[in-house]
Amino acid sequence: xxxxxxxxxxxxxxxxxxxxxxxxxxxxxxxxxxxxxxxxxxxxxxxxxxxxxxxxxxxxxxxxxxxxxxxxx
Numbered sequence: 001x002x003x004x005x006x007x008x009x010x011x012x013x014x015x016x017x018x019x020x021x022x023x024x025x026x027x028x029x030x031x032x033x034x035x036x037x038x039x040x041x042x043x044x045x046x047x048x049x050x051x052x053x054x055x056x057x058x059x060x061x062x063x064x065x066x067x068x069x070x071x072x073x
Contacts, residue, residue, distance in 0.1 A: 043065060
């Protein structure tokens with residue numbers, strides 16, 4: 001399609017909707033999420049293996065209590 005036709009189509013859509021920015025968007029690039037480091041730990045109450053963020057783990061892994069068990073208490 002020619003550039004002129006593209007511009008005509010863009011202007012007609014812009015007149016119908018003032019917020020229309022074109023098919024490419026507003027030029028905002030979505031940031032890729034930073035992967036969270038996980039570790040498998042066994043809960044000391046229910047003995048189930050859980051994947052937990054490393055930052056939220058206690059230093060002594062044997063005292064870990066999962067959220068399900070914390071809410072039950």
